[in-house]
Amino acid sequence: MSVKLAASGIFVKPEPTKIGRSENTRADIMNAAFRFLWSHPFRELTIDKLMDQTSVSRPSFYNYFSDTHELIESLLEILESDILQGASPWLTDDGDPVALLHQSLAAEVHVCYRCGPFLKAITDAAGTDARLEAGWYGMLERFDDAVIERVIADQALGLIESFDPWSVATALNQVNASMYVRAFGQRPRSRPGPVLDAISRLWISSLYGERWVASRMSTLHREQGTSR
Amino acid sequence: MSVKLAASGIFVKPEPTKIGRSENTRADIMNAAFRFLWSHPFRELTIDKLMDQTSVSRPSFYNYFSDTHELIESLLEILESDILQGASPWLTDDGDPVALLHQSLAAEVHVCYRCGPFLKAITDAAGTDARLEAGWYGMLERFDDAVIERVIADQALGLIESFDPWSVATALNQVNASMYVRAFGQRPRSRPGPVLDAISRLWISSLYGERWVASRMSTLHREQGTSR
């Protein structure tokens, strides 16, 4: 028995067939949180209101999470693997780097569009807790490292101009994260098309040069729906 | 009698010579907050601890601000004018657009480096209060609008390729804001040089094309200290 989270594509599944109420309760809480955060900001999430949406009482929350931040952290882990997976073409595959980059960005936009309000909840929550903030920055740094690695490889091939990859990679990943939060974090969400346009322009022009940008933009809206 | 905020360049000045304890107390509180946020994250700011750093008692806080968010909002207003002022060359002046843009970005980096931890406090606080969040987004939108206006003007002159200016301007401003918070928001702060490098590369390559980037980068570290 696994529970699908509405409109998010994220599953929180307890042990598939095993009985034990514990794992079910944990998934129950996580699902209630995700559902709540889809229509309310993180600041309105109290443990009281959250547990009202489950079958157990408020103190039971503390059997599974030490506080709301730890709960968010658990949800964040699920999200990270989802995003990384979509971003893999450019990071790992061989082939036209500009095409692969665009494909990866499209996939990332797609995932983040689908969980925008939750993404916003994470960044809001990160500001209120040191541990979660470290977790969030840790995730961003893992993304940075992956991008840096790819940039260095392409610099060695002469595809990318030789500049300090660290600061540019950091900045580019920041663009994405902050755009997703701002554009998709509150409903009604912005349409993903223009966001992908803007992000693609920044990544491609600052890494590979603007001569590639125009060709990508024209086919953009046809491609965006197909990925992932 | 005006009080200078340590290492920030921001002044909170009560009525210059007038007596009246009210305005002095208000400035006293704002300065205490700024000082506190320089070395502690926003989440650790309680009204109790804040007012311990002033000469009056905790309930007095409510004579001046309805809560901590309103206090941050007041400090934000001071900051906005500071930043806008430095960014004016590219936005309003005539001349080589790439040079002016670089000059504006350098000034903005300079200001934001000087109040990095406070900037982080604002974004953290924005996540915990709807009104402050609206104020923060409002400020970002005013920046967006100014950039859009300039982009449209340069597109009309053929200096910038014709693309949807809204999404690109939004993305570019997001780069800056999020980089400032991440790089300068926690001590030890990153050095401003590489941050300016990365930001400049993104702005210049995505707006005017990468052929301008290299020339800017070489002179960068000599220029950065002189502006403003």
Place this chain on the structure above:
DNA sequence: GTAAATTCTGACAATATGTCAGTCAAACTC
């Protein structure tokens, strides 16, 4: 010097959090 106005504070009520001892139910033993 006295009255009016403003600023300040001690004490209170409200809300959310985290803890814990004790209860309850499932599952295991024989």
Place this chain on the structure above:
DNA sequence: GAGTTTGACTGACATATTGTCAGAATTTAC
């Protein structure tokens, strides 16, 4: 299937922070 063990659950409590208010204290006006 009765008794025991294990783990999940809950009511009640202690704590922390917030926001309010009536009255005290201080400044300003006359």
